[in-house]
Amino acid sequence: MSPSAPARRTDRRAFVSTLLAATPEALVVTGLGSAAYDVFAAGDRDRNYYLWGAMGGATSLALGLALAQPGKPVLVITGDGEQLMGIGSLATVAARQPKNLTIVVLDNGHYGETGMQRSHSSLGTDLVAVAKGFGIADAFSTDHPDGCAEIARRVAARQGTAFAQVFIKADEPPRALPPRDGPFIKNRFRAALGLKPF
Amino acid sequence: MNPPTPDAPAWQAAVFDVLRRGGVQQIAYVPDAGHSHVIRAAIADPEIEDIALTTEEEGVALACGAWLGGQRAVLLMQSSGVGNCVNMFSLLQAGDFPFFTLVTMRGEYAEFNPWQNPMGRATQAALELMGIRVLRASKAEEVEEIVAAGLDAAFGAGERVAVLLGQNLIGRKQWERTR
Numbered sequence: 512m513s514p515s516a517p518a519r520r521t522d523r524r525a526f527v528s529t530l531l532a533a534t535p536e537a538l539v540v541t542g543l544g545s546a547a548y549d550v551f552a553a554g555d556r557d558r559n560y561y562l563w564g565a566m567g568g569a570t571s572l573a574l575g576l577a578l579a580q581p582g583k584p585v586l587v588i589t590g591d592g593e594q595l596m597g598i599g600s601l602a603t604v605a606a607r608q609p610k611n612l613t614i615v616v617l618d619n620g621h622y623g624e625t626g627m628q629r630s631h632s633s634l635g636t637d638l639v640a641v642a643k644g645f646g647i648a649d650a651f652s653t654d655h656p657d658g659c660a661e662i663a664r665r666v667a668a669r670q671g672t673a674f675a676q677v678f679i680k681a682d683e684p685p686r687a688l689p690p691r692d693g694p695f696i697k698n699r700f701r702a703a704l705g706l707k708p709f
Numbered sequence: 710m711n712p713p714t715p716d717a718p719a720w721q722a723a724v725f726d727v728l729r730r731g732g733v734q735q736i737a738y739v740p741d742a743g744h745s746h747v748i749r750a751a752i753a754d755p756e757i758e759d760i761a762l763t764t765e766e767e768g769v770a771l772a773c774g775a776w777l778g779g780q781r782a783v784l785l786m787q788s789s790g791v792g793n794c795v796n797m798f799s800l801l802q803a804g805d806f807p808f809f810t811l812v813t814m815r816g817e818y819a820e821f822n823p824w825q826n827p828m829g830r831a832t833q834a835a836l837e838l839m840g841i842r843v844l845r846a847s848k849a850e851e852v853e854e855i856v857a858a859g860l861d862a863a864f865g866a867g868e869r870v871a872v873l874l875g876q877n878l879i880g881r882k883q884w885e886r887t888r
Contacts, residue, residue: 540774560777565800568770571762572800575771578735578758579778597770599763606761693804697777706779709807709867 516620516633519654523617523679526656527588528553530615533663534586537613538576538700541689542569542589544624546617550588551689557703560696561689567597570614574604577612580704584611584666591618591632591676598641604672605646611669614642615662618652619681627681642674650674717746720846720878723853724811725750728783731860733809735760735775735782737768743813743879744785765790766797773806781864784810788817788832788873789825798839801869808841809863810871811856818876821884829876836871847875 527549531539539559541547546569547561560576562569569589577585594601594616604612620633632638642650649671653661658677665673690696698708725747728736736751737760738744751759762768768784775782786794791812801808815822816829833843842862846855855872862868 538778562800564803565770565797568766568773568797568800571767571770572774572777574760575735575737575774575776575780575782576778577774578760579775579780597767600767600770602763603760603767603771607758697804697806700777701779704777704779709864 517652517654517678520619520678520680521653521655521658523549523619523682524552524684526659526677526679527617529656529659530662533659534584534666537584537586537666538580539586539588540569540573540576542566542587542593544590544593545683546588546590546593547689548684548687549617552684552687555689557699559689560700561691563691563693566593567600569593570597570600570604573612573614574600574607574609577609578607581609581611584613584669585609586666587612587614589614589616590623591616591620591638592622592630594638595631595636601642601647601674602645608672610671613662613666613673613675615675615677617679618676619679621681623681623683638676639674647672647674650676652676652678654678718849720849720852721746724856727853727856727860729754729757731857731864732781733783733860734758734780735771736785737762737771737782738785739765739768739787739790741785741787741813742882743874744811747785764793766794768810769794769797769808770800772808773800773804776806781809786810786812788812788814789828791832791835791871792828795835795839798841802840805867806869807863807867808869809860811874812871813874813879814876816876819881820876821882833873841869841871843871843873845873845875847877849878852878
């Protein structure tokens with residue numbers, strides 16, 4: 512564990528469930544693995560886009576979506592390992608500063624899907640400092656369910672890019688598997704936005 | 710900072726016109742000399758979002774997000790960037806997304822830098838291995854039509870298309886800086 516590891520960590524399923532209940536308007540993009548399971552366990556929604564691969568791509572995909580839908584809040588829910596693989600995407604987001612994009616990194620400091628190997632977040636990397644260094648000024652961490660309200664307020668406000676690192680326990684709740692049929696979730700998502708097939 | 714572009718080659722201007730006419734609203738890029746006019750024009754155009762990427766695979770995911778949100782995106786990159794994208798290309802097939810990329814070639818014509826050659830040789834095969842249709846424009850006068858054809862296939866038929874822009878279009882890179 513790094514010296515900066517938090518003493519307190521929150522429950523991932525409860526946190527995500529509370530956050531999504533407080534952000535009913537959000538277009539949600541998940542990273543692969545546990546983050547996707549958490550979002551699905553909180554209740555499937557047409558406006559969820561679950562990744563099952565494309566590791567490192569969640570924040571970039573959400574940026575394209577946020578630019579295309581500036582009138583709607585876009586919420587990324589991903590894990591520390593997934594965000595680390597696409598860490599430069601935080602710089603790309605910062606260069607554009609979409610007001611409607613909020614990035615939530617559920618950070619247990621480990622790669623849960625592959626056997627709980629430590630990630631860089633437990634090996635010395637401070638993701639909030641990284642996000643700020645890339646230019647996302649509104650970057651903060653939380654280790655408590657109260658953090659949901661802070662995040663939900665930013666999602667609803669659409670007043671600036673935000674980055675939240677949520678320290679969660681390194682446990683493995685029961686798997687809750689979202690649909691992995693890519694065309695289905697894409698078409699369902701687009702239909703929910705009123706977009707027509709080409 | 711959008712300096713004027715007095716000397717943009719006509720084929721580069723044609724590329725931007727095709728993208729604009731084709732309804733592209735997001736232009737994501739890792740820079741290359743061959744894309745320099747399109748990048749400048751995108752930055753200057755209030756109706757087009759220009760997205761500077763740190764690495765090319767971000768642009769693959771971004772293009773899918775744009776489509777989810779109802780917009781057309783294009784990814785501009787150099788041939789070396791294709792190698793950076795390989796796993797992210799999985800998203801295009803698994804998610805069934807249209808995709809359009811313009812790739813300026815290095816490592817194939819009067820190349821001075823041997824480090825460009827391995828990926829230059831592998832660019833087309835790497836794209837095709839990942840299920841992307843490859844078109845190529847080697848002459849200035851054919852660029853506009855081929856880029857337009859690729860764009861139509863991508864957003865009209867939901868195809869995944871790369872247009873390779875031959876290194877001979879860009880010509881020899883000047884390595885000696887003279888003032």
